[in-house]
Amino acid sequence: AGFFNFSMYNYNMYKNKVFLAVFAFIILTGITGFSLHARGATRSGEIRISSADNSYGSQSVIVLGPNEESAITISKYYKGRVTHKKLDVALYRIQQPDLLKFLTYTKTKGENGYDNYKNAPFNVSGLDFITNFTFEGSAEQKISLPLEGTGMWLVRATLDGADYNDAILLRSDTGVMVREGNDNTTLFWGQSLRTGKSISQGDVNIYNLENTPKVLSSGVFDATGTVRQPLNKQGDIAVITSGEDISVVVLNL
Secondary structure (H helix, E strand, O other), X not given: OOOOOOOOOEEEEOOEEEEEEOHHHOEEOOOOOOOEOOOOOEEOOOEEEEEOOOOOOOOOEEEEOOOOOXXXXXXXXXXXXXXXXXXXXEEEEEOHHHHHHHHOEEEEEOOOOOEEEEOOOOOOOOOEEEEEEEEEOOOOEEEEOOOOOOEEEEEEEXXXXXXXXXXXXXXXXXXXXXXXXXXXXXXXXXXXOOOOOEOOOOXXXXXXXXXXXXXXXXXXXXXXXXXXXXXXXOOOEEEEEEOOEEEEEEOOO
């Protein structure tokens, strides 16, 4: 299994790759090899956290546009007949370093010859707690969240005080198109999703996330809303900031 499985508007044009985000980064699914939580609970991929209109898979990062509904769906995939009796959902406000830590992975070679990717347990202590919800029974739950403005939040869903899963919600007004050219550069073009106009300020940082977050290159958007960066196959994601707004683009995951 791979590290991330995501859906995006992705097409090739004369050997150039084009990625559209925020919409490109809608789903980052299931980091494999779930680890033990600090309190002894087990992170389980069978707990599915997804956007409100997608209950068929679990999403590690859920991206919302500025006008999209602030809601998620939480369900449980059961291999047997045992069902849970209580669902607890906690919501935390997070910052960019938390996002990078959440997505950081280690890579090992599996018995089948494929790479295995794992992430470390994510510690929520010290995060800005917003609110929590409790639901009795095992039914699928659609939950409206009190998200204000743009930013990032972490959702932790726990079943019967034991198995849990996490997801990050990222609400952004910045959409970014990324085009991989034939001149060993990558072109980023940013625009406001509210106005459709090119962003006039902001920067991009390209990260490799293996073992620890590492900045591979950085750049500043010019007056046309574009910036070029050296093409680097080690780049996992690009983080774009424009004022108080943040957006993320998947590059090579």
